Amino acid sequence: MARPLGVAVIGAGYWGPNLARNFRAHPAWDLVAVCDRDRARAxxxxxxxxxxxxxxxxxxxxxxxxxxxxxxxxxAATHASIALAALEAGKHVVVEKPLAPDSTDASKMVRAARDxxxxxxxxxTYCYTxxxxxxxxAIAKGALGRILYLEFTRINLGLIQPDVDVLWDLAPHDLSILDAILPGGLAPTRVSAVGSDPLGAGKACVAHxxxxxxxxxxxxxxxxxxxxTKIRQTVIGGTHRTLVWDDLDPARRISVHDRGVQIGPSGPDLRERSAVSYRLGxxxxxALEEREALSAMVGEFxxxxxxxRPPATDGIAGLRVLSVLEAASASAADHGRPVRPRHVNAENGDME
Ligand SMILES: NC(=O)c1ccc[n+]([C@@H]2O[C@H](COP(=O)([O-])OP(=O)(O)OC[C@H]3O[C@@H](n4cnc5c(N)ncnc54)[C@H](O)[C@@H]3O)[C@@H](O)[C@H]2O)c1
Known part of the structure; x- marks a missing residue:
């Protein structure tokens, strides 16, 4: 068997310890160092x-x-400079979300890795659950039929982050999930967002x-x-079935409902065409395996x-999420006006 790869975790605040624990436990890795400006944390x-x-x-x-x-x-503000220095030193890099605070820096990271x-x-992380x-x-097999809508709710009493608003803190999770589950990945033609700061925290704490x-x-x-109230729920409605994912209910994390609304068969009669019926199935x-997503993430790395080869969540996937976040911020700054996200060139990471 190949020798374990040596890894260092940089940043030992809230999330870094989870990475360190998973690298330590994984047979493919040898945790060599933990680095933090604050020595006591490391x-x-x-x-x-x-x-x-x-x-x-x-x-x-x-x-x-x-x-x-x-x-x-x-x-997030430090990701690009540390990642670019690491790539220049010949190291492989895994970066926490978001890849960088803007897509210009993120594109540089993608190019530097390629070079x-x-x-x-x-x-x-969620992509590895x-x-x-x-x-x-289920979507790829067509078990839900044609997808009609996807609703994500990610709400809780959160730490108000010093550097990012709630959109940049929490929405990357849902956008990365969309990128993983949709055939062809995340590629919206329009994004609109509104954010509000009802307590005067200085940044949006609630966003849609x-x-x-x-x-x-x-x-x-x-x-x-x-x-x-903490809610982590996703509802994906399709023409055949509706899938409900409640991440806080381990006994029933996913349920697939063979019930929904049907519009009557089309015919010459207008009343018949608009007839609605409810399918009850x-x-x-x-049964889903219970395992820690970060263990699968470090294994994939x-x-x-x-x-x-590129990992399942490579820098280009990070860029696709960033391009939607940037469009969402631009939209929120303009009262929810729809914004077309920039296209990510999957070959070279350029934003077009
Ligand atoms: N994947 C997930 O589910 C998930 C969950 C939480 C946070 N995150 C991400 O993890 C990253 C860190 O978030 P956090 O909540 O742990 O932040 P944090 O502020 O709790 O910790 C960051 C740590 O980095 C250290 N640090 C800052 N600059 C440094 C530098 N130049 N060199 C060395 N150490 C430095 C700080 O001293 C601090 O201990 C963010 O990008 C965040 O979005 C991801």
Whole structure:
């Protein structure tokens, strides 16, 4: 068996410890170092009596020959500079979402990875959950029929982030899920968004995003940091069935409803054409494996490096999500006016 790949986690705040734990537990990886400007945070992640090095200096990590790859879990504004330095040092890189605060920097990261012949991956964590994999397969097999609408609700009492608004903090999850489950990925022709800051926090804490899919389905995403109730629900309505994903209900995470609305058969009679009936069928609850998505994510990162191929969530996937976020911000700044997102060139990461 090949020797484990050496990895360093940069950023040991809220999310970095989850990455460190999963790299540590995965047989394809050897966690070599944890780096944070705040030494105490890195020390806490590594724990006592460990051989994993603690450091505060990114350059020192990048100079280590035993570090094949880095995982960047620092605030979004720092992603591009750290990733570009890591790629220049010949390291493979996985970056937390969002890839960068703007698509200009993100495109540079994609090009730098291509030029260096290194893997650039984005941690779109949800894409590695059994639920998303089930939904992708169900849509691809046509089990839901033609997709009519997708509704995402992601609301809770959230940490008001210093650097991003709620749209940039939470909507990347739903956009990355869309990118993974829709045949052909995320490619809306129009995006409109509204955000509000009812408490005067200085940034949108509640936002609603609307977009369309390549096949003409309509998508609504609601994100909110002010809700005392935590909801993580997605409803995907198709002509045959409707799938409901409640990520907070492990016993019934996904249910597939064989019920819905039917419009009567078309005929010469106008009344007959508009007749609506309700189809009442079974509800199926598929058994899903319970495993941590981040373990599959770090496994995919190692496999992509070993097999010299793009990972399932590569830099281009990160760019597709960014292009929609940028369009959403532009729309929100203009009272919800629909905005056409820039097209991502999948060959070179250019934004057109
Ligand atoms: N995939 C997910 O589900 C998920 C969940 C939460 C956060 N995130 C992402 O993870 C990233 C980090 O978020 P967080 O909530 O952990 O932030 P955080 O502020 O809690 O932690 C960031 C850490 O980075 C350190 N840091 C900042 N600049 C540094 C530098 N130049 N060198 C070394 N260390 C540096 C800080 O000291 C801090 O400890 C963000 O991009 C966020 O969007 C992803």
């Amino acid at each position: 020390e806490k992640v590594v724990g006592a009596r460990s051989t994993v090095e603690v450091c505060t200096d990114v350059e020192a990590v990048l100079a280590r020959p035993d570090v094949d790859a880095v995982a960047i879990a620092t605030p 260096a012949g290194r893997v650039l991956m984005i941690d779109h 059994p639920a998303v994999q089930y939904i992708r397969d 995003l609307n977009l369309d899919t390549r096949d003409g389905a309509t998508v609504h995403i609601a994100v909110n940091w002010l809700s005392p 079974d509800i199926t609850v598929p 190692a496999a992509a490096i070993r097999e010299d």
